[in-house]
Amino acid sequence: MNNYRTLRVLDRMRLLFERMGIDYPVMRRILGLKLTLDKRRTTGAAALFRGGNRSSDSEDQPSEKSGIGRTLFFYALYGALSSFFLLIDGPYMIQVGIVLAVLLFVMMTSMLSDFSSVMLDVRDKSILHTKPVDGRTLGMAKALHILIYFAQFSLALGAVPVLVSIVRQGPAFAGLLFLSLVLGGLLVAVFTALVYLFVLKLFDGETLKDMINYVQIAMTVFMMIGYQVAIRAMDFSRFADGFQPGWWELALPPLWYSASFEWLLNGRGEAVYVVPALLGLMVPLLGAILFYRLMPGFERSLEKLSGTTSRRRGSRIKKWNRMLATLFCRSKEEQAFYVFASSMLAGEREFKLNVYPSLGFSIAIPFIFLFSFAAGSGDLMAVDYSAGLGYLNIYACAIMIPTLVMMMKYSGGFKGSWIYNTAPLTNVDVIYRGTLKALLVRLFLPLFLVESILFVLLFGMRIVPDLLVILAASALLFPLTLRILERELPFSLPFPTSSRESGGLKMFGAMLLLGMFAALHYGVLAFLPGFGVWLLLAVMLAGNFWIWHGTLFAKG
Amino acid sequence: MEHEQAREIGAASEPVLSIRDLRMKYGDRYVLNGIDLEARQGQVIGYIGPNGAGKSTTIKIMLGLVQGYTGEVRLFGQNIAEAGPDYKRRIGYVPETAEMYDNLTAREYLTFTGELYGLAPDLAEWKAGLLMKGFELGHAIDSRIASYSKGMKQKVLLSSCLLHDPDLIFLDEPLSGLDANSVMVIKELLDLLAGQGKTIFYSSHIMDVVEKISSRIVLLSGGRVAADGSFEELRARGGEKSLEELFNQLTDFHEHRQIAERLAAAVKER
Numbered sequence: 001m002n003n004y005r006t007l008r009v010l011d012r013m014r015l016l017f018e019r020m021g022i023d024y025p026v027m028r029r030i031l032g033l034k035l036t037l038d039k040r041r042t043t044g045a046a047a048l049f050r051g052g053n054r055s056s057d058s059e060d061q062p063s064e065k066s067g068i069g070r071t072l073f074f075y076a077l078y079g080a081l082s083s084f085f086l087l088i089d090g091p092y093m094i095q096v097g098i099v100l101a102v103l104l105f106v107m108m109t110s111m112l113s114d115f116s117s118v119m120l121d122v123r124d125k126s127i128l129h130t131k132p133v134d135g136r137t138l139g140m141a142k143a144l145h146i147l148i149y150f151a152q153f154s155l156a157l158g159a160v161p162v163l164v165s166i167v168r169q170g171p172a173f174a175g176l177l178f179l180s181l182v183l184g185g186l187l188v189a190v191f192t193a194l195v196y197l198f199v200l201k202l203f204d205g206e207t208l209k210d211m212i213n214y215v216q217i218a219m220t221v222f223m224m225i226g227y228q229v230a231i232r233a234m235d236f237s238r239f240a241d242g243f244q245p246g247w248w249e250l251a252l253p254p255l256w257y258s259a260s261f262e263w264l265l266n267g268r269g270e271a272v273y274v275v276p277a278l279l280g281l282m283v284p285l286l287g288a289i290l291f292y293r294l295m296p297g298f299e300r301s302l303e304k305l306s307g308t309t310s311r312r313r314g315s316r317i318k319k320w321n322r323m324l325a326t327l328f329c330r331s332k333e334e335q336a337f338y339v340f341a342s343s344m345l346a347g348e349r350e351f352k353l354n355v356y357p358s359l360g361f362s363i364a365i366p367f368i369f370l371f372s373f374a375a376g377s378g379d380l381m382a383v384d385y386s387a388g389l390g391y392l393n394i395y396a397c398a399i400m401i402p403t404l405v406m407m408m409k410y411s412g413g414f415k416g417s418w419i420y421n422t423a424p425l426t427n428v429d430v431i432y433r434g435t436l437k438a439l440l441v442r443l444f445l446p447l448f449l450v451e452s453i454l455f456v457l458l459f460g461m462r463i464v465p466d467l468l469v470i471l472a473a474s475a476l477l478f479p480l481t482l483r484i485l486e487r488e489l490p491f492s493l494p495f496p497t498s499s500r501e502s503g504g505l506k507m508f509g510a511m512l513l514l515g516m517f518a519a520l521h522y523g524v525l526a527f528l529p530g531f532g533v534w535l536l537l538a539v540m541l542a543g544n545f546w547i548w549h550g551t552l553f554a555k556g
Numbered sequence: 557m558e559h560e561q562a563r564e565i566g567a568a569s570e571p572v573l574s575i576r577d578l579r580m581k582y583g584d585r586y587v588l589n590g591i592d593l594e595a596r597q598g599q600v601i602g603y604i605g606p607n608g609a610g611k612s613t614t615i616k617i618m619l620g621l622v623q624g625y626t627g628e629v630r631l632f633g634q635n636i637a638e639a640g641p642d643y644k645r646r647i648g649y650v651p652e653t654a655e656m657y658d659n660l661t662a663r664e665y666l667t668f669t670g671e672l673y674g675l676a677p678d679l680a681e682w683k684a685g686l687l688m689k690g691f692e693l694g695h696a697i698d699s700r701i702a703s704y705s706k707g708m709k710q711k712v713l714l715s716s717c718l719l720h721d722p723d724l725i726f727l728d729e730p731l732s733g734l735d736a737n738s739v740m741v742i743k744e745l746l747d748l749l750a751g752q753g754k755t756i757f758y759s760s761h762i763m764d765v766v767e768k769i770s771s772r773i774v775l776l777s778g779g780r781v782a783a784d785g786s787f788e789e790l791r792a793r794g795g796e797k798s799l800e801e802l803f804n805q806l807t808d809f810h811e812h813r814q815i816a817e818r819l820a821a822a823v824k825e826r
Contacts (some may be wrong), residue, residue: 123601
């Protein structure tokens with residue numbers, strides 16, 4: 001825990017720290033602890049690729065491999081991807097602007113997600129502030145920790161682009177790029193910190209936690225969809241010539257830095273380049289000074305993160321949901337579980353982090369399929385909207401269902417599941433049925449409706465019967481997936497710490513089932529045009545009735 | 557007095573709870589070595605014993621959380637091994653650890669648990685509001701339980717235990733985290749509930765409280781009932797002054813001084 005390379009580098013500056021009146025061994029000890037904690041924490045980007053999550057309360061041995069190292073690796077990968085933009089020709093303003101826009105965006109989102117745990121660590125208060133360590137040492141430890149974290153992270157992100165530019169644009173360019181990344185990163189860090197400060201001043205800790213949660217979700221969705229879209233849109237040649245910047249771009253920080261490239265490397269001294277370049281230098285530095293001044297206030301408002309806050313959830317939504325419960329669930333107990341599961345789905349941040357990205361992805365994937373299959377050209381116009389079967393791609397929307405059903409057994413508050421056993425429940429099936437219905441109605445149905453409306457706009461009203469079939473097939477998939485996967489009571493297990501628990505083969509079975517439904521649908525349309533759809537709808541509805549209420553569901 | 561009346565009625569009627577020769581084995585080790593116990597309406601039973609004596613296991617068996625015991629457990633006249641889960645409708649339970657689905661608000665959690673015990677949603681929610689207000693937590697009912705202090709969580713658990721007006725109440729360390737004023741409220745509340753004819757099983761390590769609120773004390777040691785009776789009866793038998801001393805005597809524990817001396821010596825070690 002005390003032998004990190006960073007710490008050994010710091011050891012050489014020991015005298016300097018001691019001259020500043022800092023208790024060096026203590027500070028080193030605190031930093032060592034923090035770095036170890038960082039190693040064992042997985043967040044944001046890396047979590048996505050583990051197909052898992054960032055649960056920290058596992059009882060297993062902490063695996064040092066899955067922590068920050070892995071996260072940094074993926075940031076290096078983003079850096080590498082973004083450096084492709086350095087290979088396209090064009091004015092620096094555009095070329096550098098795009099690279100920096102991508103890198104700063106990644107920095108921004110990850111700041112808001114990963115970095116927050118470093119900055120908003122409230123445990124410091126009770127653990128460190130109660131020990132006889134002086135404030136200056138603690139302050140320096142925190143500042144250094146943030147600095148180390150930030151440096152690792154910018155280095156990972158910037159390494160490949162800087163190397164690429166040395167080869168392609170020369171060392172002067174590379175040096176300027178490096179400087180831009182450092183200043184841009186500082187800008188992002190200061191901006192993030194000021195956003196936290198602002199939110200904590202105006203709102204409460206819960207709002208901030210929710211915000212961080214949504215940023216994490218947005219980032220994951222952005223990356224999942226971004227990969228798909230970026231591959232298809234790598235044509236920037238139209239920006240190649242005749243670009244003239246306007247004053248509006250003063251609002252876009254990446255362009256501040258690309259303007260400095262034009263000014264310093266191409267010798268263009270017009271105000272439209274010089275002013276943004278100077279902004280890029282001054283704003284982060286002034287921001288840092290401002291933040292340093294506001295820091296004590298920030299520490300004070302951190303208290304809010306552990307405090308009680310009263311926030312009302314809309315009572316109208318509650319009434320509406322209760323109505324849906326009575327509509328979809330027969331028994332009282334089932335209704336209770338439906339409402340319970342709905343609030344759990346709405347309230348659990350970790351569940352959202354694990355599930356919402358795949359929801360966002362399911363919205364996009366039918367379109368991605370649709371365009372990919374469109375005569376290979378990726379041209380929207382190539383799809384036969386008036387008579388074709390391209391709308392069957394909407395089946396892809398249902399790939400979220402196995403994930404939903406698999407995730408429903410996890411909860412951060414899983415220890416609360418004793419309530420299932422102490423309650424006088426005659427039939428555990430109501431637990432599953434109510435929860436599955438909540439998943440179907442609260443998460444799947446709204447997205448499917450949105451998707452259906454978009455597809456009806458594209459393909460016309462003729463596909464409505466097919467959409468009903470697809471809805472019925474999806475509804476069928478919920479209980480069927482539960483039968484394939486092992487049945488655990490909902491919200492009764494901790495979130496897994498590794499992907500090996502994600503039930504790979506069984507999940508694949510559920511996906512295969514979805515494929516079979518789609519194939520059946522396709523077959524019926526091909527061989528029984530006209531009335532075939534209605535026949536299939538009748539079969540699907542009967543299947544739903546049988547599976548949801550019949551004995552098949554009762555025994556797992 | 558009304559309470560006395562209820563206790564008299566209780567004494568005359570069927571036992572609410574009756575356990576005969578209850579044994580339970582985890583692996584090779586018996587945690588319960590033949591427990592016999594009866595409880596009637598209106599009794600507040602202080603259920604005490606050292607760690608690992610089998611208190612929680614007995615309670616969990618009665619709640620149907622633990623299977624695989626031998627002997628007979630009858631609640632409300634029914635053998636729970638044969639009865640369906642319906643008997644649980646009349647039981648309230650506060651577990652030792654305050655574990656709840658804490659990303660729900662208290663309103664959501666309490667409405668849900670009330671519904672599980674067969675209350676209509678509106679009634680459950682209304683009673684949740686009443687109880688939370690009664691505990692002076694009306695302002696926090698729409699906040700996530702995760703943001704509550706330990707004492708507040710304990711009050712939510714107590715509310716969820718009482719919401720469905722149970723006849724038999726199991727409380728495992730129900731006062732943990734509560735401030736002195738709340739402790740007084742709960743003590744009074746238990747007395748009033750017993751007066752309504754409810755049977756309360758109260759398990760705790762805080763002997764002063766047990767001594768004060770219990771109409772009867774059952775001491776468990778090594779999986780057996782080591783003592784059973786009112787505090788006065790126990791004291792007459794053991795000749796000790798406080799329940800704490802009785803506890804030490806009955807569980808055969810006399811080394812507290814030596815252990816404390818060892819620890820104090822370790823502190824001075826350098």
